[in-house]
Amino acid sequence: MTQHCFHCGQAIPQGDLILKPIQGEERAFCCHGCASVCEVIYEAGMQSFYQRTPDGELLSPPPPPNKDAGFFDYDEVQSQYVSDLGDRREITLMSEAIHCAACVWLIEHTMAKMDGILLASVNFTNKQIKIRWDNNQIKLSEIIKKLNSIGYDATPYDPSASEAAYRKANRDLLYRLGFAGFAMMNVMWFSVALYSGAAEDQEYRNYFHWLQFVIATVTLAYSGKPFFKGAWTSLRSKSVGMDVSISLGMLTTYAYSCWVTMHPENVGDVYFDTLIDFIFLLLIGRYLEAISKNKAVDASRRLMDLQPRVARKVTAGEVEVVPVRTLLPGTQILVKPGDKFPVDGIIVEGQSMVNESMLSGESREISKSVGAQVSAGTLNVDGTLTVEVKSILQDTRLGRIVHMVEEAQGSKAPIQCTADKIMPWFVTVTITLAVFSFTYWFFNAGIEFAIMTGTAVLIITCPCAFGLATPMAIAVASGISARHGILVKNGAVLETLNGIEHFVFDKTGTLTKGQMKLMDFELVSGLDEKAVMQSVASLEHQSEHSLATALTESIKSQYQLSTQDWLKVDEFKTHPGKGVYGLISSDEIRVGTAKWFQELGIDLPQHLKELALKHAQLAQTAVWVAKGQEVQGVLFLEDEIRAEAQRLIERLKAKGKKVTLLSGDQTVVAERVAAKLGGMEVIAEVLPEDKNNVIRELQSQGQQVAMVGDGVNDAPALVRANVGIALGSGTDVSMESADIVLINNDISAVDTAVELSARTLRTIKQNIASSIAYNIIMVPLAMGGALTPLIAAITMPLSSLVVIGNAARIRRFFSPKAIAARQGEKD
Known part of the structure; x- marks a missing residue:
C-alpha cells in the first residue's frame, strides 16, 4: 500500500521513506524537509495547521527550516501574529505553565529587567503573555528563550492552538489524577489492615509500611510532578511561588514517613496514606479550577468559532474548497444559502438576505445586493452570492472584536494593583507561619503533630483565590458583554466607568439616528429650482458626511436623477x-x-434668516447654498431622535449623573433636541476639532467625563475622555478611538454598560473579601492544629472555585430574566 507524507500528503517514492517520532507517535515523511517543518510546527504549538488544511489538499515539500526559536524572528512568520512589523512590535504568547499568581509576578518582573522590553503583561486567567518590544534592541527568539529559561515554554498565541494545548494539559492532569486515585484506593486497604490490628505485629507492620512506601514514592514522583516542577522553577528564578509551600508540605510528610519505615525500632506512625490523599485532593482542585476558568472565559473562543475555516474559491469559473488562510484580497469566493461568510468582503454578484445578529444584535435579516459589504461569521440566508475578499481571519471585523475581547480579558484594573503588590510576600509569610507552627508544636506536642500542623499551614494558605479575584471578574464581564453588543476594549474601563459623573453626548448619529432627511427648502426668486438642486447634489456627492449623503439621496429621489446626471x-x-x-x-x-x-x-437675505430661525424651532438644520458671493437658497434637514434616547437620559439623571449635549449644530436646534429629550445642558456650534477642548475643560474642573459619539468625527474627544463610548458598526476609527464600542448601535446600551461596570466592581470586591476572609479564618485554625493536611487540601482549591464561581455569576446579568427586568424598569 502506498504511504503518504504526513506533512505534504504526497505519495512517498519507494526507498525515500523517512520515519520520525512526532509527539511520541511515529510519522512517515517523504523528505527531511517535510519532517523538519512538521517538527517546527509541533514545537511551535501550531499543529492546528494540519486540522485547517482540507482533506485531499497537497502541499509542496518545503526546504528544511530552522528548528530553534529563531524561527519566530522572521517577519514572514511574525506577520501571522504581529499586526505592525515596525521597530516597536507587540505579540501575545501562550504558556500552559502559568498556573498561579506568583507565575504572573515572576514573568512580569523577569521581562521588565530585559533591555528592549517595553511591556510585559500576563493574563493569569487564560495563560497568555502580552509582550511589547523594540525589535532593534531584542529579538523575539531571545524573549522566548528567556521565558524558557525560567520554566515557561511560550509560543505565539493562536486560538485553535490554545484550545489544543488546553485539552492536552487537562488530559495530562487527568492521567495524574487517575493514578493518584488508584494509589489512594490501594493504600487505603493497607491502612485499614494496620488500624485493624496488623500494626501490633512488628513483622506485618514493617511489611505494610514498605508496601505503602513503594506506592507513595511512585505517586509522589508521577502525580506530584506538577507541584515539584512549579517549585523548582520558582527557586531557580530566586522567587517563591505557591508550589514551593505545597512541595515542602509533601516532602516533609514523606521524609518523616520514610524515616519511621527505615527505623522500625522507633515508635511512630507513617503518613503515606495522608500524603497520597492530599495529592489526590489537590489535583482534583486544580483540575476543577482549570475547567471552571475555561468555561468562565470561553466567550472569545465561541466568537472565533463563528468564522468558517474554509471557503469556496472561484477561479476561472471553477469552484474549489480552500483554507481561508490562503485567500488574498481581491480573490472571489462563492457563498451558498445557509453558509456563514468566511471573510469580510463586498458582494460582486447576487442578492440575498443576511442575518447579522451575531455582530449587531439585530435579529432582523438585512437585504444585501451588489456593492454591499458583508462580514465574516454572519449568515447568508437565501441567495447564492459571489463575494470579493477584503480581509481574512484576524483582520476581519469579527477577528478584531475577538482580539479586543482578549485584550480586555488580559488587562488589569486599578484595583488589581494592590493584589499584585501583596502577592510576592504571600508565600514567604506562609512558610514563616508554617515554620513557627512546627517549632511551637514540636516542643509542646511532639514531632508527628508538629509535622501535620506545619504541613496543613503550608497547604491551606494559597494566593490563587486572591490573584483570581480581579482578572476572573473582568474576563467574564468582557467576554459576555461582547456577545451582547457591548465591546469593552480594556477591562480597566469597567472600573473607571463606575466612577463617571458626567456623560457628554454627540447629537447627530448618537442621540439622533443620523439619517437626515430634506424636509423643506427656499430658493431666491428667479432661479431654476432643478438646476440649483442638481449642482448641490453634484457637489455633495463628493463628500462622505452624513448631511451630504442625506442631501444627495433626497435630491436624487425628488428630481429622479441618477449618478450619470451629476455635474463635473x-x-x-x-x-x-x-x-x-x-x-x-x-x-x-x-x-x-x-x-x-x-x-x-x-x-444672507433677511427673509431667509428669519425662515431659518423658524425651522430651527422645529429642530431642523439649515444648509445654505451660494454661487460666488450670492446666496441661492437655504435647505432644511431634520434628523429623527432615537426612540430609546429619552429613556437613557432619564435613567442617567436618576442615577445622579450630569448629562450634556455637545453639537456642531446651531444652538437653537441643539436646545430644541435637548428639550425633546427631557432637558440637559447644551454646548452647541462646536467644530469637531474643538470637541476635544470641551472635554479637556470639563476634566480640568475635576470631573470624570464619558464621551458618547459616533466614533469618527468625535475621535479626538473619545480619546480625551476618561471613557470613550462609540456607537456604530465597529469601524477601524471607532474601535481605535473608543474604550467601549456599542456594536448593535443601541444607545440604551450605555446605561447597560454603566450597570455592568457596577456589577463587575461589586463582584471584584466580593471576591477579594472572600479570599481575605478565607485566610483570616483558616490559617489560625491550621496553626492551632484544628485542621489536618487532608482538610487543608480540600479547602484550598475550594477557595479558588468560590472566586471563579462568583465571577461566573456575572453571566446572569445578561440572562433573559435579568434583561427583561431591566427593560421593565426602563419602560
Missing part, C-alpha cells in the same frame, strides 16, 4: 464643520453653514 466638479474641498466647496462650469459653489458664509463675507 473641480477643485472639490471639504471644510470640516463648515461645508463644502467646488467649481462647476467655472462657477464657485458652496454648501454649508450660515456662520461659514458670514466668515466669507457672504450676505
Whole structure:
C-alpha cells in the first residue's frame, strides 16, 4: 500500500521513506524537509495547521527550516501574529505553565529587567503573555528563550492552538489524577489492615509500611510532578511561588514517613496514606479550577468559532474548497444559502438576505445586493452570492472584536494593583507561619503533630483565590458583554466607568439616528429650482458626511436623477464643520453653514434668516447654498431622535449623573433636541476639532467625563475622555478611538454598560473579601492544629472555585430574566 507524507500528503517514492517520532507517535515523511517543518510546527504549538488544511489538499515539500526559536524572528512568520512589523512590535504568547499568581509576578518582573522590553503583561486567567518590544534592541527568539529559561515554554498565541494545548494539559492532569486515585484506593486497604490490628505485629507492620512506601514514592514522583516542577522553577528564578509551600508540605510528610519505615525500632506512625490523599485532593482542585476558568472565559473562543475555516474559491469559473488562510484580497469566493461568510468582503454578484445578529444584535435579516459589504461569521440566508475578499481571519471585523475581547480579558484594573503588590510576600509569610507552627508544636506536642500542623499551614494558605479575584471578574464581564453588543476594549474601563459623573453626548448619529432627511427648502426668486438642486447634489456627492449623503439621496429621489446626471466638479474641498466647496462650469459653489458664509463675507437675505430661525424651532438644520458671493437658497434637514434616547437620559439623571449635549449644530436646534429629550445642558456650534477642548475643560474642573459619539468625527474627544463610548458598526476609527464600542448601535446600551461596570466592581470586591476572609479564618485554625493536611487540601482549591464561581455569576446579568427586568424598569 502506498504511504503518504504526513506533512505534504504526497505519495512517498519507494526507498525515500523517512520515519520520525512526532509527539511520541511515529510519522512517515517523504523528505527531511517535510519532517523538519512538521517538527517546527509541533514545537511551535501550531499543529492546528494540519486540522485547517482540507482533506485531499497537497502541499509542496518545503526546504528544511530552522528548528530553534529563531524561527519566530522572521517577519514572514511574525506577520501571522504581529499586526505592525515596525521597530516597536507587540505579540501575545501562550504558556500552559502559568498556573498561579506568583507565575504572573515572576514573568512580569523577569521581562521588565530585559533591555528592549517595553511591556510585559500576563493574563493569569487564560495563560497568555502580552509582550511589547523594540525589535532593534531584542529579538523575539531571545524573549522566548528567556521565558524558557525560567520554566515557561511560550509560543505565539493562536486560538485553535490554545484550545489544543488546553485539552492536552487537562488530559495530562487527568492521567495524574487517575493514578493518584488508584494509589489512594490501594493504600487505603493497607491502612485499614494496620488500624485493624496488623500494626501490633512488628513483622506485618514493617511489611505494610514498605508496601505503602513503594506506592507513595511512585505517586509522589508521577502525580506530584506538577507541584515539584512549579517549585523548582520558582527557586531557580530566586522567587517563591505557591508550589514551593505545597512541595515542602509533601516532602516533609514523606521524609518523616520514610524515616519511621527505615527505623522500625522507633515508635511512630507513617503518613503515606495522608500524603497520597492530599495529592489526590489537590489535583482534583486544580483540575476543577482549570475547567471552571475555561468555561468562565470561553466567550472569545465561541466568537472565533463563528468564522468558517474554509471557503469556496472561484477561479476561472471553477469552484474549489480552500483554507481561508490562503485567500488574498481581491480573490472571489462563492457563498451558498445557509453558509456563514468566511471573510469580510463586498458582494460582486447576487442578492440575498443576511442575518447579522451575531455582530449587531439585530435579529432582523438585512437585504444585501451588489456593492454591499458583508462580514465574516454572519449568515447568508437565501441567495447564492459571489463575494470579493477584503480581509481574512484576524483582520476581519469579527477577528478584531475577538482580539479586543482578549485584550480586555488580559488587562488589569486599578484595583488589581494592590493584589499584585501583596502577592510576592504571600508565600514567604506562609512558610514563616508554617515554620513557627512546627517549632511551637514540636516542643509542646511532639514531632508527628508538629509535622501535620506545619504541613496543613503550608497547604491551606494559597494566593490563587486572591490573584483570581480581579482578572476572573473582568474576563467574564468582557467576554459576555461582547456577545451582547457591548465591546469593552480594556477591562480597566469597567472600573473607571463606575466612577463617571458626567456623560457628554454627540447629537447627530448618537442621540439622533443620523439619517437626515430634506424636509423643506427656499430658493431666491428667479432661479431654476432643478438646476440649483442638481449642482448641490453634484457637489455633495463628493463628500462622505452624513448631511451630504442625506442631501444627495433626497435630491436624487425628488428630481429622479441618477449618478450619470451629476455635474463635473473641480477643485472639490471639504471644510470640516463648515461645508463644502467646488467649481462647476467655472462657477464657485458652496454648501454649508450660515456662520461659514458670514466668515466669507457672504450676505444672507433677511427673509431667509428669519425662515431659518423658524425651522430651527422645529429642530431642523439649515444648509445654505451660494454661487460666488450670492446666496441661492437655504435647505432644511431634520434628523429623527432615537426612540430609546429619552429613556437613557432619564435613567442617567436618576442615577445622579450630569448629562450634556455637545453639537456642531446651531444652538437653537441643539436646545430644541435637548428639550425633546427631557432637558440637559447644551454646548452647541462646536467644530469637531474643538470637541476635544470641551472635554479637556470639563476634566480640568475635576470631573470624570464619558464621551458618547459616533466614533469618527468625535475621535479626538473619545480619546480625551476618561471613557470613550462609540456607537456604530465597529469601524477601524471607532474601535481605535473608543474604550467601549456599542456594536448593535443601541444607545440604551450605555446605561447597560454603566450597570455592568457596577456589577463587575461589586463582584471584584466580593471576591477579594472572600479570599481575605478565607485566610483570616483558616490559617489560625491550621496553626492551632484544628485542621489536618487532608482538610487543608480540600479547602484550598475550594477557595479558588468560590472566586471563579462568583465571577461566573456575572453571566446572569445578561440572562433573559435579568434583561427583561431591566427593560421593565426602563419602560
